[in-house]
Amino acid sequence: MSRTDPLIEGAFWQRQNEVIERTFLEAEQLHHLKETLDSVYSNVPFYKSRFEKAGLIPGDIRSLGDLRRLPFTTSDDLRAAYPFGMLAVSKEDVVRLHTSSGTTGKPKAIFFSRQDIENSSDLIARCLVMTGTGRGDILQNMMTYGMFTGALVMHYGAEKVGALVIPAGPGNSDRQISFMQDFGVTAFHITPSYALYISSLMQERGIDPGKDLSLKRAYLGAEPYTEETRRKIEYIFGIDVYNCYGLTEMNGPGVAFECMHKNGMHLWEDHFLMEIINPDTGEVLEDGEKGELVLTSLRREAMPLIRYRTRDITRIMPDNCECGRTHRRISRILGRSDDMFIARGVNIFPQQIEQVLMGIKGVAQNYQIVLESFDDITVRAEISKDLFDGNIEHLLDLQTEIADKIRAEIIVKPKVELLEPGALPVSEGKAKRVIDNRTM
């Protein structure tokens, strides 16, 4: 469903920056790139030695095209620099620490100066205003508050535009629903998997989210999800769902965001330089080609990052957007190069399987992919309560349908396990979709 509000058209938080002509934007980018390079070269020993190894000094970078001469920064570099190794300002000038957890080893420590917090709030404010949220809105923030940037950065931006923010955090789902009812919540910020869970809980409680609540829109981020999932959530809640993208290393949410056209996310190019590379070779790809997103921060003070490998797979959408913003869009995140797995020699993203499952009647929202060997994939899907009629043939048919449709999408035919509704762990943060039990 799409109820795009015509009033949103023409709504800008920082109009001049958002519709800036490309030539001016590029001049500005080059200026801030040079500043950033000077800062890291003089203040961060890690970068100084990296540049030296590459035989470069900041002055060698004279155009945006020279960017590709610089070495990449990886999440391993950030871990190795833990705790203070990447700091480009003195500790006294840092006002906040966030961490980005990894599955292994030390976290990545990400610092914010006061100006970094201002900037990240402004970027969120742009995102909210362009999708219709402002003064008078009540935003329930259902992301995890704490070391994760998802909730706090959104919180500051939403306050900045004058919305009333409910810092609910995730979990305690019945209370979440009561808040929505009691305070007339109009917007919420949530992970896709938690949105699906809340929707099924509402249905269990006899609440029709489309009729009994005042919700108008939701901001979904932190996990990659498919267009099918977006439509499903829009349909169940009777709202507009906007896709947002961010990562802790680059302030958190608000790096790229959908406008009312819901067709790709505008990446704020006055704050970040983007490149798409081949994740295997590091070669920079043309606009429109699918690859790994690499970001260089242009305005971060406390901890600027040069050519940071996000591991997120997307592509640049070079065409102009009807909304008038000149910042190029990226497509929804197609997966993380970390999440991608290979079975029978085929590259597979969990989102491909999710897309199939969402299109099948009788399957609930939750699923898991289990890898036991390099030849076999097991997809574990919860059946929906309504589907079960006691007839085993109907279950066998469903199993076959799931296996066949997944094979059509990913070439490999999976083994399908049907689970009881609610059997899989409910995620209130990032959902763990792939269980890899393979040993090398």
Next chain:
Amino acid sequence: MKLKQISVFLENRKGRLAEALETLAQAKINIRTLSIADTSEFGILRLIVPDPDKAKKVLEKANFTVKENSVIAVMVDDRPGGLAASLRVLSDANINVEYLYAFVEKSGEKAVVILRTEDVDAGIKALKTAGIGLLKAEQVYKL
């Protein structure tokens, strides 16, 4: 003549069947007979109990996926060909049997079979017309 049967969806997980049966035990529900249909990835537990509504309620409360549906309790002669005769009746009337399972206890000299046809009413009618004895729910629970 219809008999209520409880079907429980069971995923292939160690102890899941035991959990279902324990749930019934705690509610003091005595199982009269049961059958399990299974594939390698999941199964369906079918139960005949004296208080099917209560059984459904306690199982659902314990997060099981449950469906109540109707079956027929057929009395068959306990001799070679006894069951075949009843099935012939249904086959001749073009009624498909989805599944059947036996009762442990006998009703007098007769063996009891729980039978599910695609169209339960048609099944009852065909069997009755052929003079085959059917048991009412109360009679089944007393066995």
